[in-house]
Amino acid sequence: MKTEPMRTLTISLSPQQVARLHDAVESGAYASNSEVVRDALRLWEQREEIRLLEINRLKRAYDEGMASGEGREVDAKTLLAELKAEIRRGG
Template sequence: MRTLTVSLTPKQAARLQDAVNSGDYASNSEIVREALRLWEQREEFRTLELERLKRAYDEGMASGEGQHVNRTAFLRALKAERAIRG
């Protein structure tokens, strides 16, 4: 494994040490590896979500010309539909 030097605030360093002292983690490195795994998961999710949004945008653009919708009437219809469904 590669060793890196990371600068932390005193509060961050204390929280890491507390987690190790409590036995929740074996070492500071274990905490950082878990944090990086969570970050990687979040980045993967963001990438997938962005791809989904781009597809939805492309589908919307390909669906044809937009149309004007009366906001009040639209909301009233949604509420009526919801009331019917229960």
């Protein structure tokens, strides 16, 4: 598997972001500024993957709910009584 060569990009950061980046390198937590940015991008990619998984889970739950049949209106007092009865039945 052939890997692509690293590319150089120009990015703009706030003074606070630059200071944190330099602190991370100076503390020894990272070897270079590029390593900090690559790690940040990996974390962003993970967050995006989790977000997409959650969206898909919500879509499935919505579809299951829609397929479960006609809904009904219920007031809070009735709902609470039904939930308590279900708990007493062991459900």
